[in-house]
Amino acid sequence: VFTGLGMVAVLENVVLSQQWPLQYGIVFDAGSSHTSLFVYQWPSDKENNTGVVSQTFSCHVDGPGISSYAKNPLQAGESLRKCLDKAMTVIPTERQQEAPAYLGATAGIRLLRMQNESVAERVLSAVATVIQQYPVSFHGARIITGEEEGAYGWITINYLLDSFTKQQAWVHPQTSNILGALDLGGASTQISFIPAGPMADATGASEFRLYGFDYTIYTHSYLCYGQNEALLKLIQSIVAVRWGRGHFDPAKYP
Numbered sequence: 001v002f003t004g005l006g007m008v009a010v011l012e013n014v015v016l017s018q019q020w021p022l023q024y025g026i027v028f029d030a031g032s033s034h035t036s037l038f039v040y041q042w043p044s045d046k047e048n049n050t051g052v053v054s055q056t057f058s059c060h061v062d063g064p065g066i067s068s069y070a071k072n073p074l075q076a077g078e079s080l081r082k083c084l085d086k087a088m089t090v091i092p093t094e095r096q097q098e099a100p101a102y103l104g105a106t107a108g109i110r111l112l113r114m115q116n117e118s119v120a121e122r123v124l125s126a127v128a129t130v131i132q133q134y135p136v137s138f139h140g141a142r143i144i145t146g147e148e149e150g151a152y153g154w155i156t157i158n159y160l161l162d163s164f165t166k167q168q169a170w171v172h173p174q175t176s177n178i179l180g181a182l183d184l185g186g187a188s189t190q191i192s193f194i195p196a197g198p199m200a201d202a203t204g205a206s207e208f209r210l211y212g213f214d215y216t217i218y219t220h221s222y223l224c225y226g227q228n229e230a231l232l233k234l235i236q237s238i239v240a241v242r243w244g245r246g247h248f249d250p251a252k253y254p
Helices: 005-013 073-078 081-090 107-115 117-131 146-160 227-244
Strands: 022-030 035-043 054-060 100-105 137-143 181-184 188-193 205-210 213-223
Touching (some): 022 117, 035 081, 054 081, 073 117, 081 117, 100 107, 100 117, 107 117, 146 181, 146 188, 146 213
Parallel strands (some): 022 100
Antiparallel strands (some): 022 035, 035 054, 181 188, 205 213
């Protein structure tokens, strides 16, 4: 998932003001089955060139994932308003104009793009239009790759487990235990880890510098192997078998 993941990585590229002690940012995790909004905050000063991020608010967007609005793209944008309105009550008014806002769409939209690229673009355009109507610094609504999704999940897991740094002094732990990550989403599954040796598939490599240390990880994404897609394949196979045996009644399966 995109949950917060991007914030740890992307904060390295955000220009932070020194006028206020806390910065705020918004991340939309637009998954295949649902969308969530997260508000993060972090001190203006970085630690070893990386922001120290904490989640301060989350909101589950009503309705299905944005890829489900293929027949009504405008509604995909409108579905975000309730959570955006709530986020504006959390972020101080004087901080909103420079609060970066991102939307990362994952496997649901990747599948929709494969089926109809123009429709996928209209859905992303609709959500971008709505977010831009709010007093935030909009940084884009885009489809992230499966490799990005896996890498951000890897960052999230190890960040939460203090693998990168110990909170007491924000220093790299002497006995750091960097873990791999398995991410089972609705429409895809990702695996990410630091390889023991040279990688034969260099296309799956990602490099990050976090808290003064460099990391090279390998990520692979398996599209259509998420929970919902796997269940759909199972149902289709069952239906095919029942049809072949003459037991399938189409009227029972609209």
